Amino acid sequence: TCAFAGQKKVLAAYEEAVKCGYSGARAGRLHTPHGVFDTPMFMPVGTQATVKAVSPRELKEMGAQIILSNTYHLYLRPGTELVAEAGGLHRFMDWDGGILTDSGGFQVFSLGPLRKITEEGAAFRSHIDGSTQFLSPEIAIKAQMNLGADIIMAFDECIPYPAEYQYAKLSTERTTRWAERSQKAHTRSGQALFAIVQGGMYQDLRRVSANDLVSLDFPGYGIGGLSVGEPKPVMYEMLEQTVPLLPENKPRYLMGVGTPDCLVEAVRYGIDMFDCVFPTRVARNGTAMTKSGRLVVKNAAYAKDFLPIDENCGCYACQNFSRAYIRHLLKADEIFGLRLTTIHNLYFLLDFTKKMRQAILEDRFLSFREEFLAQYCK
Numbered sequence: 001t002c003a004f005a006g007q008k009k010v011l012a013a014y015e016e017a018v019k020c021g022y023s024g025a026r027a028g029r030l031h032t033p034h035g036v037f038d039t040p041m042f043m044p045v046g047t048q049a050t051v052k053a054v055s056p057r058e059l060k061e062m063g064a065q066i067i068l069s070n071t072y073h074l075y076l077r078p079g080t081e082l083v084a085e086a087g088g089l090h091r092f093m094d095w096d097g098g099i100l101t102d103s104g105g106f107q108v109f110s111l112g113p114l115r116k117i118t119e120e121g122a123a124f125r126s127h128i129d130g131s132t133q134f135l136s137p138e139i140a141i142k143a144q145m146n147l148g149a150d151i152i153m154a155f156d157e158c159i160p161y162p163a164e165y166q167y168a169k170l171s172t173e174r175t176t177r178w179a180e181r182s183q184k185a186h187t188r189s190g191q192a193l194f195a196i197v198q199g200g201m202y203q204d205l206r207r208v209s210a211n212d213l214v215s216l217d218f219p220g221y222g223i224g225g226l227s228v229g230e231p232k233p234v235m236y237e238m239l240e241q242t243v244p245l246l247p248e249n250k251p252r253y254l255m256g257v258g259t260p261d262c263l264v265e266a267v268r269y270g271i272d273m274f275d276c277v278f279p280t281r282v283a284r285n286g287t288a289m290t291k292s293g294r295l296v297v298k299n300a301a302y303a304k305d306f307l308p309i310d311e312n313c314g315c316y317a318c319q320n321f322s323r324a325y326i327r328h329l330l331k332a333d334e335i336f337g338l339r340l341t342t343i344h345n346l347y348f349l350l351d352f353t354k355k356m357r358q359a360i361l362e363d364r365f366l367s368f369r370e371e372f373l374a375q376y377c378k
């Protein structure tokens, strides 16, 4: 099971926080069949059963605990039965840490060119061969049981932004019915099924969604329908409305959020888990993440810069190579260049969540947040 046990709540800081502004920040431990993991945590994304350009050994070395994979992609190719025959995702990709799979809801609505949503589920065209496919709560849960992740997600609709109130209401109610169907279809013990809170950008719908899903009693909760183009203050407002309604002793997973300024704000509201393609995606076009913002190492300015991307960074790229060298590799289309920027960006975010955890445990999270935000330009 996936119990959120042994969470350490530093009451003194919270008391202080409550007086000068809400802080639900917490440092917890997540129990799964593949280990006990520290939160807050960033989860590297491996869409097709690989975190692009890095090996499982390098992921372990940089401190990755749980990685993501995607039901939508693996269902289309190579097929989830094949992965089950291979012994499941952990065996297939040689990863013995934690794995979380998304249910495919988001990808169907964001990748699928054609999409028709009914009470039954979602019809879409495969982005690989254009064939017509169909996903429902039952199909998505069966696929995730085949893949064998430690944490799986209920089949949901990520409401687009902006959306009319009426549409958001109907979709959120349907997502709750889909969560119940996901729960009924989930028969694999030792595997945790998280529900996903929706509600668009409407406070009342967010509260109804959270309350309905809490009464269905899941071991953890994703917060969906955010980071879909809404202004950041709106995202924070939705978090403020939603997170306090979720059980304190269960993990909260903010889906698709991955820049450090958003992570530190979300942790303040009580989020424990994050995933985002951002760090690996921008790495592949030569952008490195640093505590003062982004550094486009491909720029001519770094042609003769023999310093590392970040001299205080402990990652393999910063310990051994210069900006000039990495820029040269990227300009020469050398795969090793992408590997180095990816390793740096993943290490940066994994290390950032470790630093937030330490700050929470030492009663200094709010000052950590202030200092970080002062230095980080979006």
Ligand SMILES: Nc1nc2c(CCNCC3CCCCC3)c3[nH]c(NCCc4ccccc4)nc3cc2c(=O)[nH]1
Pocket: 045, 046, 047, 068, 069, 070, 102, 103, 104, 105, 106, 153, 156, 157, 158, 159, 196, 223, 224, 225, 226, 227, 228, 255, 256, 257, 275, 276, 277, 278, 281
């Ligand atoms: N079920 C579900 N998933 C969501 C996701 C996918 C989370 N990442 C899965 C991961 C699995 C492995 C393959 C990759 C995806 C979201 N991602 C975002 N924003 C990302 C916004 C973004 C940020 C940077 C770059 C691109 C997009 N909002 C999301 C909302 C939902 C949601 O309501 N329901």
Ligand SMILES: [Zn+2]
Pocket: 309, 310, 313, 314, 315, 316, 317, 318, 319, 343, 344, 345, 347
């Ligand atoms: Zn580095």
